[in-house]
Amino acid sequence: MNKINYADVVKFYRKGEVNKLISICEKSISSFPNDINNYWYLSSAYLLNNQIDMAQSIWMSVLWESDDIDKTTQELVDFIHKLARELVISNYYQEAKLFYEQLITLDEDNLLNYKCLLDLNLQINSQEEAEIIFKHLINSNYSDHAIYLEYAQFLAKQYRHEELFLILKQGVEKFPFEQNLYLAMVQFLKNNGRAKEAIAFAEQGLKLNPDNIIFQLENAKILPIIYESEEEIEFYRKRFTEHLDNIFQNLCLKNEMEKKNALTAISLSTNFYLQYQGKNDLKIQKKYGDLVEKITKANYPTTSKYTVNNDNKRRIKIGIISCHFRNHNGANWALGWIKSLDKNKFIINCYYLEVTEDYITKEFIKYSDNFYFCSSDLNTTIETINKDQLNVVIYTDIGMKPITNILASIRLVSIQCVTFGHPITSGLSTIDYYISRELMETENSKNYYTEKLILLPNNGFYLEDINLPKKITNREAFGFDHNSILYLSTQSLFKYLPQFDYIYPEIATQIPLAKFIFIEFPISKYVNHIFRKRLKKAFVKYHLNYHDYCIILPRLNEEKFMSLHMVGDIFLDTFTWSADNTCRLAVSCDLPIVTCPGEFMRSRHSYGILKMIDMEETITYSEKEYIEMAIKLGNNLQWRQNIIDKMKKNKHKLFYDLDCIQGLEKFLTNVVVNKI
Structure with missing residues (x-):
């Protein structure tokens, strides 16, 4: 008789043959009464059959007869762990949950068992039960500081900011030498506009490891969301510039760890709020762009081997890249471009760097020649864009999300453009053109962009009528x-x-x-x-x-x-x-x-x-x-x-302005076909 394994248990359960599994286990016990695993498999079959009392009675009888109850208990715990993981892999989450709950019954002092159940509850979005375990682990002096980071993320998703702050504060007090907790606190305070508090925690955290570039750059990007005075604007502007200069001058990218950490540093956030200070940001954007380019070049040194189709008889292949192909101001306007560009002249591929979908996303999918969800992995996104052999890419909103800065800093296509979803220069040498709007620029506007400025007629939009609510509100x-x-x-x-x-x-x-x-x-x-x-x-x-x-x-x-x-x-x-x-x-x-x-x-x-x-x-x-x-x-x-x-x-x-579409088509044709 072949021995049963974990996969067999799942297979019998999938087929609805748990009773058959029970019968096989009983026969195995008759044939091999000293093989303790046969008893564990039998108990697991009863558990899957929702006969919890039977499963527990088998465990107790085996443990009672054991010469070394601690060792046997540990073997049982290990067995349940492995089988629960097998169930999770097979997407039997509720069944795995039952096994983890039994683990806690067997070994309630082992907090790792609670952590396993917590991870599963988070995976299946069982929030109330997850929170009970979070609180239990924290109140039970769980030894891993990461539990505070996980609980903070859990609270952040529910916008429970005051509780989040208290949890991170508690974590910092309990683990005063864990820099990641300080970093999480800095990010939370920064994202909530509490810049002065963020700086205080950043200064404490940096003392633990002053050379941590991830922490250095997040510290540099501490900016208020809203300012109390003009003097405060000048203070934070100067602070950002000085920290950025220091980071760039001391940047070291000699080994893989340094490269990876630097890439993580530019992946966490952007300098988004800097652009709302009402100043000329050209020099600062250029400095930040140079930093991003230096880091991405070290991490992706061979990605610029792009190829394009230069056959003038074929349609021009355009790639539009955005984090906001949904009802968001960063890119929803681009739908008018995609709908209106001449499909006999242009192929339009959209590369969506996010996962959130809505009715606008469906429209983008409908009117694009190809639509890709590219949020999972940067390397895969780069490969996807490279294989499509595009003539030109257009980023709708560089600077709103870190991924756009990183991807745009890599030369993927011979002609790279950015446009006005985020109306500020990218500061990147890898972006050739800024596509803007004639009625919104001045004679001096070209001095505010690192890119060559292209002006589309009028406001650059092809817009349809706004559908106002039919029900009149008073x-x-x-x-x-x-x-x-x-x-x-x-x-x-x-x-x-x-x-x-x-x-x-x-x-x-x-x-x-x-x-x-x-x-x-x-x-x-x-x-x-x-x-x-x-x-x-x-x-x-x-x-x-x-x-x-x-x-x-x-x-x-x-x-x-x-x-x-x-x-x-x-x-x-x-x-x-x-x-x-x-x-x-x-x-x-x-x-x-x-x-x-x-x-x-x-x-x-x-x-x-x-x-x-x-x-x-x-x-x-x-x-x-x-x-x-x-x-x-x-x-x-x-x-x-x-x-x-x-x-x-x-x-x-x-509305319905075709002049801007004709201007866009003319620009794309000139730079791709006529090489102007």
């Missing part, structure tokens, strides 16, 4: 009264710089019924606290109470966000980083838009949109003009209505 649904004049300023809070806070009370002094409507930052109470603190300070200077004028709404879903703009009176654009998607929504809702374009493209979105629809009346060119325009729209109802009427008449000009 003001009462948002808690607004009918007498108030609603000034909507509904941008992400990190777009609001403190030097412009005074504008709202300036308007309020002339418009007593003004209500300024903002939207909370969704993931950090601290950021919302700082913004409220700033508003209070600004209004106090005018002897006003900001509570009488400012309403900060919670994050709204898409339908409610649209409905909000349908009940507003006036849209106030942000300075230095102008509204783009929200401005187009405001146009669709016939809202008068007050804007003040700045020096850089990212401050000229609303300006370009208003220029395209011939609505220049509310474009201003100074803070003083901006305030006066907002007051005029609030006081002069007839003039405001004239603007609304003209908006209704002209807004169609924003």
